[in-house]
Amino acid sequence: MAMRGISDIIFKVEKLAVIIIIPVMLLAMVFDIIFRYFVQSPLIWAQELTLYTFVWCSFIGASMSIKTKEAVAVNLLVDKINPKLRNVLIVAGLIVSALFSIFIFYLSINWITNPNILLQKSITTQTPMIFMYICIPISLLFMSIHFLSWFLESLRFTRAGKVIE
Template structure:
């Protein structure tokens, strides 16, 4: 599972780079056209929002992979290593449960006939494309969390005493 997670993280990083560059370009063009050419781009704001949503879900997934979320570890630091491992596994299991529930409903939502028929106002982009950020980002997060749990089970007792 770790190999899959690592490969997926590489893909996510490149996609995030492309999306960030695209959003920066769109916003720079929007400023250029609005303030210097006096001809605002009607689609720029919508495109920037869609790109930001994708960046957020991909970034959130990568954050789970690298355990980069803000956390308070006072309890984890104060308990014995065996309990620490159990608590971390329990927390990750709860995250997996949450992701499974949200993934189920997000796939139902994106594949619903109302979303499949809907188009965005300015870009006339099918709305399933920007909305797909939710199930795709959470699916990636699910894979990363599974890899993290597998790593927790593989860690030896001596590694927890550091």
């Protein structure tokens, strides 16, 4: 239950982040279009901000899709087999997915703590690139927690003899 509570809190934080980031991205795009085509003076920072907010939304959205169980999946085989084997395959898939996201999280931490990465700055605004890169380990940590929560929930379903959805 504790893992589910943590996952729920993270999901609320993700929703809040997306609610803030998407309008910022939209406003940056609109200002860039207005200044580029109507004022004939493009905003240097607008394209960069749009790109960074898009990357953040993509990674956060990927994590949110795990929590809501709407991530892209191929269910052709799983939908055709009996419920007991289905539960085993789903639990196995969740274990592999959780381990994979934890491993990639570990690699991303090693990557962003590299001094060369920490010193990188964006081309136009000279903003430290760590502000964009940090979304990778954050979203992978959130994904890992969502996967572990889903895994524990699936174990409870399996023990109760229910079919995992």
